[in-house]
Amino acid sequence: MSDRAAPPLISPDEQVVLYDGTCRLCNGWVNFLLRYDKYHTVRLAAVQSEQGKALLRWAGLSTENISTIVLIRQGKVYLRAEAIFRVMAGLPWPWRILALLRLLPATLSNRCYDVIASNRYRLFGRYDNVQSLIADHPQRFLDR
Numbered sequence: 001m002s003d004r005a006a007p008p009l010i011s012p013d014e015q016v017v018l019y020d021g022t023c024r025l026c027n028g029w030v031n032f033l034l035r036y037d038k039y040h041t042v043r044l045a046a047v048q049s050e051q052g053k054a055l056l057r058w059a060g061l062s063t064e065n066i067s068t069i070v071l072i073r074q075g076k077v078y079l080r081a082e083a084i085f086r087v088m089a090g091l092p093w094p095w096r097i098l099a100l101l102r103l104l105p106a107t108l109s110n111r112c113y114d115v116i117a118s119n120r121y122r123l124f125g126r127y128d129n130v131q132s133l134i135a136d137h138p139q140r141f142l143d144r
Contacts (some may be wrong), residue, residue, distance in 0.1 A: 007058050007072050009051050009142055013042055015073035016142060017087060018055055020066065021046030021130030025120045029069070032138050033087070042071075048130045049143035067117050080117070081109035125138040 019026040045052040053063040071083035089099035
């Protein structure tokens with residue numbers, strides 16, 4: 001990815017998590033980050049927002065029917081379990097310890113992720129519209 005232009009909307013030292021703004025599980029994950037990411041290590045954008053779509057296009061991902069958490073950090077794109085583990089590594093103790101799950105074989109961790117992701121609406125529900133979550137600081141969400 002070294003020949004790819006820098007991602008739009010974020011500075012090189014920022015990282016952003018793209019999430020499904022209508023998914024109850026995904027919104028729960030974002031609320032978890034809002035509560036425990038005390039150092040404000042990640043910015044957030046719903047994949048349905050114009051900012052989220054611009055970053056998906058930059059990453060070469062579809063802007064329709066995205067079914068994964070996406071982490072963009074230092075010009076690289078991380079998906080699925082790897083994205084979750086990398087975000088967890090930046091959280092304070094005790095949450096940081098969960099990043100050790102990255103040591104599991106990627107096929108196993110991504111298979112578990114895929115099972116949950118493909119059943120997330122059935123298991124956790126779905127909102128009719130993208131939820132407007134309460135930011136813990138003014139720059140947390142890209143689309144505000």
